[in-house]
Amino acid sequence: MIHALSLILICQLAGETVTRLAGWPIPGPVLGMAMLFALMLASTRLAALIVPAGTGILRHLSLLFVPAAVGVVGHLPVLAANGLGVALALIVSTVLALAVGAGTFVLVARLTGGRGDA
Template identity: 75%
Template sequence: MIHALTLILLCQLAGETMTRLFGWPVPGPVLGMAMLFVLMLARPRLAGQVVPAGEGILRHLSLLFVPAGVGIVGHLGALGTYGAGLAVALVLSTVLGLAVGALAFVAVARLVEGGKPDA
């Protein structure tokens, strides 16, 4: 448990250090995620150790957005002024993103799999 947490924090720390060092636009934890993925592929034994602790954090992922979400109390003014515009942008972008993403997947799957998806 402590080993897994330490590894996760080390990946995050390495990610934060590298993005700042090189001025990359990626958030440090995202780079940390990529590093952990590569480490897990390279060392399956390590993966077995990380999974329980990592899944413990992910099981309650939605709890982690609550403190940031409560910050909405400071933005009620902005929401009142731009609420309608934001709502339109959210709904249309989500619907179009879903449709285009799924259609692109199906089109390329048909090309590379010859029209018969496996399983």
């Protein structure tokens, strides 16, 4: 467990360092995710070490949103002043993204002869 956690933190640290040094727009932890994925593909032993720890962290992913979400207490005036615009943007864009994403997947799967589990 402690080895897995160390490796996850090392990947994050490496990701933060590289993105900052190179001035990339990608957040450090995202690059860290790509690095960890590459390491897991390269070594099955390492992957077996990471899976239980990673699954444990992700099981309560929603808890980790809470401290930032409570920040809404400081934004109530902004939200009240822009409520309609923000609500429309969120609802319409989410419905559109779902429809376009799933539609594109089905279309390309059909064109490339991929098997669809209908």
